[in-house]
Amino acid sequence: MLEIPEATNLAKQITKTISGKKITKVTAGLSGHKFAWYHGDSADYDPLLRGKTIEMAVAHGGLVEIHAGDAILLFGDFVSLKYHGKGAQFPRKYQMLVEFEDYTSLSASVGMYGGLWCFREGEFDSKYYDIAREKPSPLTDEFDAKYFNGLITSPEVQKLSAKAFLATEQRIPGLGNGVLQDILYNAKIHPKRKIETLNIDERTTLFNSVKSTLKEMVELGGRDTEKDLFSESGGYITKLGKNSLGKLCSVCGRNIIKQAYMGGIYFCAGCQKFP
Numbered sequence: 278m279l280e281i282p283e284a285t286n287l288a289k290q291i292t293k294t295i296s297g298k299k300i301t302k303v304t305a306g307l308s309g310h311k312f313a314w315y316h317g318d319s320a321d322y323d324p325l326l327r328g329k330t331i332e333m334a335v336a337h338g339g340l341v342e343i344h345a346g347d348a349i350l351l352f353g354d355f356v357s358l359k360y361h362g363k364g365a366q367f368p369r370k371y372q373m374l375v376e377f378e379d380y381t382s383l384s385a386s387v388g389m390y391g392g393l394w395c396f397r398e399g400e401f402d403s404k405y406y407d408i409a410r411e412k413p414s415p416l417t418d419e420f421d422a423k424y425f426n427g428l429i430t431s432p433e434v435q436k437l438s439a440k441a442f443l444a445t446e447q448r449i450p451g452l453g454n455g456v457l458q459d460i461l462y463n464a465k466i467h468p469k470r471k472i473e474t475l476n477i478d479e480r481t482t483l484f485n486s487v488k489s490t491l492k493e494m495v496e497l498g499g500r501d502t503e504k505d506l507f508s509e510s511g512g513y514i515t516k517l518g519k520n521s522l523g524k525l526c527s528v529c530g531r532n533i534i535k536q537a538y539m540g541g542i543y544f545c546a547g548c549q550k551f552p
């Protein structure tokens with residue numbers, strides 16, 4: 278799943294690896310997938326992109342946006358982007374392939390669900406995309422204590438759990454169920470704690486954890502549970518997640534617990550108390 282660290286890392290890798298490459302062919306709509314979303318008719322992607330040169334890529338929350346002339350290629354959710362050198366083997370199944378004049382290519386495969394949208398700049402009407410571009414990223418200085426305070430003191434979030442506050446309604450675009458677990462673990466806040474029960478110190482700790490946890494994940498090239506443009510795992514060792522189940526908390530020695538709550542939560546019963 279593309280979240281802030283992975284989208285940021287992929288955008289960097291794409292800019293470094295494929296910018297300056299001229300597109301010779303685009304094949305989209307392959308390997309029929311019920312939950313692969315396109316913009317309009319995927320057959321129009323080739324005429325839109327052919328002959329254009331990749332300029333650079335940026336991340337907006339968990340979205341990866343690639344610029345090529347007046348066109349944009351946008352990828353999100355469970356999309357896996359892979360670079361293939363000259364003569365390299367393509368994945369067995371993919372939903373989109375962008376070939377370049379030096380015989381290298383970029384493929385996109387959709388897992389559970391995901392978007393592979395190509396369009397002329399300004400022609401994609403999506404509230405989700407607009408919000409991801411407009412709201413400040415926790416990786417920027419604009420996302421400061423004052424901004425976070427505005428989010429967490431808002432009346433409509435007081436009855437929400439910490440998990441729902443952080444990871445729903447695109448309140449913080451690109452902060453999803455994956456990175457959420459470590460953010461709350463580092464802040465020592467149980468995912469089910471209601472926002473109105475958090476005292477000033479806990480709110481400050483939560484803000485700092487959002488900033489520092491994501492920063493660390495980005496600096497280490499994403500999480501170890503996700504793969505990058507070259508099929509390498511990220512360097513950030515996830516503290517809470519499927520890999521940590523059954524292990525002991527490195528801080529207090531208690532068990533890491535998993536519960537079915539809003540798509541699943543992990544927590545340490547010692548560090549993250551639930552009153």
Ligand SMILES: [Zn+2]
Pocket residue numbers: 526527528529530531545546547548549
């Ligand atoms: Zn613990």
